[in-house]
Every structure is written in C-alpha cells, then in structure tokens.
Amino acid sequence: MHIVIGEIAKEGKIVLPSTICEEVYDAFENDSSLEGIIVCEGFKPIGLVMKTHFFHRLSTKYGFDLFMKRTIDRVMDHVPLIVDYSLPITEVSSLAMSRKVDNLYDLVIVTKNNKIFGAVSIRELIMKLAEVQIRNARFSSPLTGLPGNIVIKEMLEEVLTYKMFSVLYIDIDSFKAFNDTYGFSTGDEIIKETATILTDSILTKSNEPSFVGHIGGDDFIATIPHYCHKEICDTIINRFHTTLEKFYVKEDIENGYVKVLNRQGILEQTPLVSISIAVIQNINHSIPTLEQLSKEAAKVKRSCKAIRRSIYLTLEEYDKLAAEKTHD
Structure with a gap:
C-alpha cells in the first residue's frame, strides 16, 4: 500500500x-x-x-x-x-x-x-506506518516478505493513473527442472535471492514511487513511474546470472544444462534457469484497465519465454517483432 x-x-x-x-x-x-x-x-x-x-x-x-x-x-x-x-x-x-x-x-x-x-x-x-506495515505483513508472501496479490492489485490500479509507467512482469524460466534436480528447499532459496535482486535494483530513490510484489511461485511484478527500464533490467539479469553459481554444481554450470526425466521417463537436457522480463509501458498504448494490462503482459511474456534465455522485451518491441513476422 x-x-x-x-x-x-x-x-x-x-x-x-x-x-x-x-x-x-x-x-x-x-x-x-x-x-x-x-x-x-x-x-x-x-x-x-x-x-x-x-x-x-x-x-x-x-x-x-x-x-x-x-x-x-x-x-x-x-x-x-x-x-x-x-x-x-x-x-x-x-x-x-x-x-x-x-x-x-x-x-x-x-x-x-x-x-x-x-x-x-x-x-x-x-x-500510519504501523498500520501499513501490519497490513503489508498480513498480505505478504511468507517466503519473500514481498506484498502479495491483494496489495499488487491495489498498486497496479494506482499505477495505471500515472502519466508514465513501466510494469515489469518477471518469471524464472526452467524453474521446475531446477526444483526436480536440486529440491524445493534450494528452489526456495533462488526465489528469495531473486526477490532481493529485484528490491535492490528497483526500490531506489531515483525510481520513487516504485513497487515490487510476489505474485506467487517464481512470478514477480514491479512498477516504476518512468520508461527508463533498460539499465534496471540489465542489472537484474546480470545479478541473477552471477548468483546462479551458488545454486548449481560446477558440472551443470559448465554444461549449461541439467538432465531431467521427462513425462515419458527419458532424460532430457534442460537449460539452466534464466529470467524473463515483460515490460509493459503506456508510451504508445492506452492501458486503462487491469484486464488490458494483463492481456498485453501475457503476449509479451510468451515471446520472452520462447527465446529460452534471459531477456527483457517491451510491448513496443513485441509489436515490431509481430509486424515483421506478418510482413514475412
């Protein structure tokens, strides 16, 4: 709040x-x-x-x-x-x-x-501070301590009234394979580490008023009141990859993948976890409702995940890629 x-x-x-x-x-x-x-x-x-x-x-x-x-x-x-x-x-x-x-x-x-x-x-x-802290604690993720979905919804409704905004949807890719290989306890540590990286990178004085929330699992969301997302996203991705050395054994880092049994019981090479950031901005788009925001985010997130490496993609960039595919 x-x-x-x-x-x-x-x-x-x-x-x-x-x-x-x-x-x-x-x-x-x-x-x-x-x-x-x-x-x-x-x-x-x-x-x-x-x-x-x-x-x-x-x-x-x-x-x-x-x-x-x-x-x-x-x-x-x-x-x-x-x-x-x-x-x-x-x-x-x-x-x-x-x-x-x-x-x-x-x-x-x-x-x-x-x-x-x-x-x-x-x-x-x-x-008032105590009231806000109690409320945030009540609706926060027990794993990361970040605000959960009730507070996220209220914050997004406010952000949609800003003259300028960037909403960042952050996903950890190949997370299930990591959990299957290293266990849920280590998976929780990656989620907590990601939460720390996001708060350090986004909740700074230069980004006020900014926000970071934990949607659940390996999904996060963040908001900033401007369009200067590039440096923030680069910092998040670089720090995320640097910290992976703490969670993988050396062999998996060198290989660039882990071997995981698929549903047919066959060992597959699955990439190491990466991070996708879908950036939704109101530069050339009217985004008056949460439904519209969610719709735009879903298609950008799909494009991010299809690339299968850490990446950030804006709605503007998604539109350009879609136009190029149509032209081809």
Missing part, C-alpha cells in the same frame, strides 16, 4: 511572522490539543512554533517579560521539516527521525504546489 504524506496531513493553525507572542501564548492556552503553530508568509511556510519549545523559552528567567510583546519570528524554528504532499510516508519518517533529538517530535509541515497544505504529528505518522 503506497501512502504519501499528504493523505494523512491535517489543516494546521497558521499565524503571520508579525504575530505577537502573546497571541500565540493565548492560542496554546485556549486549545490544549494544539501541538504547534505554523508561521507563514502569504501561503509559504517559513517557520514552526512547537508548544513545548515555546513554553520552555517563556519559563526561563525573564523569558516571559522578554518575549511576550515581541513578534513570533523571534522565537520560531526557522528550519522546520517541510515536505511535499507526494512524498511517501516511509521517506518522511526517515527524514523526521534524522532530526536533532530536541526536534524529533516536532510537526512535519506539508506543502502542495509550494503552498501550505497542512501538518502531520509524529504520533499520526508512526500510527
């Missing part, structure tokens, strides 16, 4: 920098639930006054007499944490927790289009 900070922001009390401290004092006194006040110039937040910090300054020797008739810009925090509406709550949490100890529990100010939108308390942020 992808939650951005703006979704949990609430309208906050706002004052001008020229507001007298006595007015701020009265506001805090009259509303016991008020944690902090945002200082804005026009619609732009420029400071924050937290109740605890404000009353602490007034409690110092001569503090009350010194500040009460002065403007709030003299005592406000001039560098509060200000984040954009679209920032994921996980990232906001990291920023909030990296603040100085004295400011750990200060409000997080939220802007939208560079204008004040609201604020989020640390309590609200932690509660």
Whole structure:
C-alpha cells in the first residue's frame, strides 16, 4: 500500500511572522490539543512554533517579560521539516527521525504546489506506518516478505493513473527442472535471492514511487513511474546470472544444462534457469484497465519465454517483432 504524506496531513493553525507572542501564548492556552503553530508568509511556510519549545523559552528567567510583546519570528524554528504532499510516508519518517533529538517530535509541515497544505504529528505518522506495515505483513508472501496479490492489485490500479509507467512482469524460466534436480528447499532459496535482486535494483530513490510484489511461485511484478527500464533490467539479469553459481554444481554450470526425466521417463537436457522480463509501458498504448494490462503482459511474456534465455522485451518491441513476422 503506497501512502504519501499528504493523505494523512491535517489543516494546521497558521499565524503571520508579525504575530505577537502573546497571541500565540493565548492560542496554546485556549486549545490544549494544539501541538504547534505554523508561521507563514502569504501561503509559504517559513517557520514552526512547537508548544513545548515555546513554553520552555517563556519559563526561563525573564523569558516571559522578554518575549511576550515581541513578534513570533523571534522565537520560531526557522528550519522546520517541510515536505511535499507526494512524498511517501516511509521517506518522511526517515527524514523526521534524522532530526536533532530536541526536534524529533516536532510537526512535519506539508506543502502542495509550494503552498501550505497542512501538518502531520509524529504520533499520526508512526500510527500510519504501523498500520501499513501490519497490513503489508498480513498480505505478504511468507517466503519473500514481498506484498502479495491483494496489495499488487491495489498498486497496479494506482499505477495505471500515472502519466508514465513501466510494469515489469518477471518469471524464472526452467524453474521446475531446477526444483526436480536440486529440491524445493534450494528452489526456495533462488526465489528469495531473486526477490532481493529485484528490491535492490528497483526500490531506489531515483525510481520513487516504485513497487515490487510476489505474485506467487517464481512470478514477480514491479512498477516504476518512468520508461527508463533498460539499465534496471540489465542489472537484474546480470545479478541473477552471477548468483546462479551458488545454486548449481560446477558440472551443470559448465554444461549449461541439467538432465531431467521427462513425462515419458527419458532424460532430457534442460537449460539452466534464466529470467524473463515483460515490460509493459503506456508510451504508445492506452492501458486503462487491469484486464488490458494483463492481456498485453501475457503476449509479451510468451515471446520472452520462447527465446529460452534471459531477456527483457517491451510491448513496443513485441509489436515490431509481430509486424515483421506478418510482413514475412
């Protein structure tokens, strides 16, 4: 479940920098639930006054007499944490927790289009994070810990609203032959290793907001909000092949295949596992529904698997190959 900070922001009390401290004092006194006040110039937040910090300054020797008739810009925090509406709550949490100890529990100010939108308390942020983590754990794959089909469906519905998107369907090919040769326990290790490779390659800051899910078995799915898939796919394939040395005996690596009994009881040479990535993008295609996305992915996946080696193929490339075959 992808939650951005703006979704949990609430309208906050706002004052001008020229507001007298006595007015701020009265506001805090009259509303016991008020944690902090945002200082804005026009619609732009420029400071924050937290109740605890404000009353602490007034409690110092001569503090009350010194500040009460002065403007709030003299005592406000001039560098509060200000984040954009679209920032994921996980990232906001990291920023909030990296603040100085004295400011750990200060409000997080939220802007939208560079204008004040609201604020989020640390309590609200932690509660929402816990809610998301509990929900993800409930609907996650027990093997990989990645989100499962319920969360995947919700995420894809959101992704289809993006101006640009790439949805990556990832399959491990020849996986059954590997399981038959090396056992299900070792097969599980390959699946977990693949999950690690995918999260390392896709869930990066440059790809935000991105997503990786485990459909089940040896099938995964990932999303990125752009069309720059090539470097990502190359990285996934290269890391996948490098890690295979941990799972195969040397002889099978050198041969490039394993011998597996087919349904007729005859030994066959089956290729080592490889990885196929079907990349579905909305470059020149309208993909308004999950049904359409699934339909486009199915045909690209079939083409990937027919090549019988690690490969990634986009919907655009599939269309070109199909046109060439028709022309021939």
